[in-house]
Amino acid sequence: MALEELYREVILDHYRNPRNRVELDAPTAHADGNNPLCGDEVHLDLIVADGIVTDIAVTGQGCSISQSSASMMSDAIKGKTLADVNDLTAKFKAMMDIDANGDAGIDPDRPGAMLGDLEALQGVRKFPVRIKCANLAWTTLQEALGN
Amino acid sequence: MNDLGNVRADFPILERKINGKRLAFLDSAASSQKPVQVLDAMDRVYRTRYANVHRGAYTLSQEATDDYEAARRKVTRFINADDDEIIFTRSTTSALNMVAYSLGLNGLGEGDRILTTVMEHHANIVPWQMVARYTGAEVIYADIDSGHRVATEAVTEMIDERVKIVSISGMSNVLGSMPAISEIAAAAHAAGAVMIVDAAQLVPHAPVDVKALGADFLAFSSHKMLGPTGVGVLWGRRDRLEEMEPIEGGGEMISDVTLDGSTWAPVPHKFEAGTPPFVEAIGLGAAVDYLSELGMDRVFAHDRELTAYALDRLGEIPDLYVQGPADVHNRGGAVSFSMPDIHAHDLATILDQEGVQVRAGHHCAKPLMRRLDVPATARASFYIYSVREDVDALIDAIHVARKIFGV
Ligand SMILES: Cc1ncc(COP(=O)(O)O)c(C=O)c1O
Numbered sequence: 001m002a003l004e005e006l007y008r009e010v011i012l013d014h015y016r017n018p019r020n021r022v023e024l025d026a027p028t029a030h031a032d033g034n035n036p037l038c039g040d041e042v043h044l045d046l047i048v049a050d051g052i053v054t055d056i057a058v059t060g061q062g063c064s065i066s067q068s069s070a071s072m073m074s075d076a077i078k079g080k081t082l083a084d085v086n087d088l089t090a091k092f093k094a095m096m097d098i099d100a101n102g103d104a105g106i107d108p109d110r111p112g113a114m115l116g117d118l119e120a121l122q123g124v125r126k127f128p129v130r131i132k133c134a135n136l137a138w139t140t141l142q143e144a145l146g147n
Numbered sequence: 148m149n150d151l152g153n154v155r156a157d158f159p160i161l162e163r164k165i166n167g168k169r170l171a172f173l174d175s176a177a178s179s180q181k182p183v184q185v186l187d188a189m190d191r192v193y194r195t196r197y198a199n200v201h202r203g204a205y206t207l208s209q210e211a212t213d214d215y216e217a218a219r220r221k222v223t224r225f226i227n228a229d230d231d232e233i234i235f236t237r238s239t240t241s242a243l244n245m246v247a248y249s250l251g252l253n254g255l256g257e258g259d260r261i262l263t264t265v266m267e268h269h270a271n272i273v274p275w276q277m278v279a280r281y282t283g284a285e286v287i288y289a290d291i292d293s294g295h296r297v298a299t300e301a302v303t304e305m306i307d308e309r310v311k312i313v314s315i316s317g318m319s320n321v322l323g324s325m326p327a328i329s330e331i332a333a334a335a336h337a338a339g340a341v342m343i344v345d346a347a348q349l350v351p352h353a354p355v356d357v358k359a360l361g362a363d364f365l366a367f368s369s370h371k372m373l374g375p376t377g378v379g380v381l382w383g384r385r386d387r388l389e390e391m392e393p394i395e396g397g398g399e400m401i402s403d404v405t406l407d408g409s410t411w412a413p414v415p416h417k418f419e420a421g422t423p424p425f426v427e428a429i430g431l432g433a434a435v436d437y438l439s440e441l442g443m444d445r446v447f448a449h450d451r452e453l454t455a456y457a458l459d460r461l462g463e464i465p466d467l468y469v470q471g472p473a474d475v476h477n478r479g480g481a482v483s484f485s486m487p488d489i490h491a492h493d494l495a496t497i498l499d500q501e502g503v504q505v506r507a508g509h510h511c512a513k514p515l516m517r518r519l520d521v522p523a524t525a526r527a528s529f530y531i532y533s534v535r536e537d538v539d540a541l542i543d544a545i546h547v548a549r550k551i552f553g554v
Contacts, residue, residue, distance in 0.1 A: 003500050007493075007551050038492055038508050039516070039523050061522050063492035064552075127496060 005123035006130075007064070014068035014117075019075050024057045033060075033140030035132055040066040042137045044144050051082050058137070065121070065130050070137035072118050082145065089138050091115055095122055096131050149534045151441055151449050157182035158532050168502030171540035176320050176348060176481045176528030177506050178370045181434075185373055188433035192426050200425045201399055201416075215425040218432030219415075222380055225435045226365065227356040232388065234381040234418040235428045239347040240270040242366035242381035243314070245418065246343055248394045250312060251278030259284040261312045262305055262340075264297050264326070265518045266319045269511040271345040275314065284311070291518065295471050297326040303334040310340050317349030317360075318479040321510045321526065322471035323454070325349070325479060332361035341387070347371060350380075351530070352450055352479050354443035363387045372438065373531075374431035378424040388414040395420040438531075446531055450480035453529045457482050457538045464545055466554060470524050480533075483510070483524040486545075488554045491523040497551060498525075501544035503537075 027045035040062030112119030198207035351372035397420035495507035
């Protein structure tokens, strides 16, 4: 049933135990994201050195989808080069884009392949009103990184 | 069947299945469903009596005009107003903006205050903030008490000679609380202030007699009281309307127009610029007939009975907090609640899979959410077609959510 695909155990785990929920001393990049419609909030602090995201802190509040997406994202991009981060962001957004399937080399049966834990969020595709919740952290990340 | 009779049979949408489940529509505070009587009334105009109103001396225009003005009289009687006191607007929001701008831009200035409360809908906060920005006046807010009601003294003790406008909701769309409007209106008038009531929830759900209420203006929306979208009502006391300036100019609202200037039509038409939503107003007239036939005392009692039942059953659920008065005294049928381990959006998604339609979010009352210190609430709300089965479906679905979230 669709609900079980939406609320996978990994998602609930990241929601209950969000990763990288810390404070950074000297962040080099920052952005605040919020969904005016539903009130979800994601705040990001990043340290980017020599083209690498060396550290990230996430705070915020909201539903399990917005907060677990932010938590998984923070795990996935820590230690990655900006090029890899951009690549991951594009892949994630493509997974969430219900119109663009089949394009961009995405396997329609497994649009989240190559995303690791983040693939768990593909159940959100069946709940279009929740897609913006899943995307919030990533849009905020793009803003923090200035693209 | 429920205590109001076989009303459910008049609402075709209630037969729908949602995600394969029985529809439990619990979002009537946002907008109500429509009975066939309202749909038929509008259909009849479009099919047989349609032409623009107040335009031509020809049969169709005259018939449409007659129906439109008959709808105005129905609304007039429904709230015990006097003739020519009903202005058709687009919604509660546009009605409140109309009074806010007209009174604000023709009288408010530096040092003046507009008094409202922290529990208001954005429609009764933002227009005042905008007017304050233009005029230098200040908006001040009465607080709710620990029981989530607005105590009369909390408002009246803030009224002094600086307060020129008091604008308060007659029934909160989040908490259900019903402030004592007539007592507050008396205090406002004693201080020379104008009393405005956001009655978007009050008029659909409780008997309203504007003479007994003692306010100067009242705003409400058709779509929350069985009528169509696109039309709302501003009631104003005749003398207030006479002295009030229109803020929208255009066709239909004038007495004469020359290149040097214009004069206004008599009330209420001076406030109805352009082609009004007259078919919608006629639909609202049919809605008012429907509600009048049921009797608003019975409508209120029905909501109250279901609210009491919902409060009771929600009380059985551990870790669930009702935001709003815990009993039905001076309370309408909007029941907001939050669960610390399950966000309101997750709850709404899961409930939806069970056919239960509730609103989750800030309900256009962000200052109240901050005051309650919750990011969002889920809200169940009732109307004449609601039954205990809907509440039971809600409770069962909440248990499904608890299971998924392991609480
Ligand atoms: C208390 C209250 N005020 C104002 C409004 C605004 O009504 P509308 O959107 O019909 O203008 C609403 C409805 O959401 C409401 O519940």
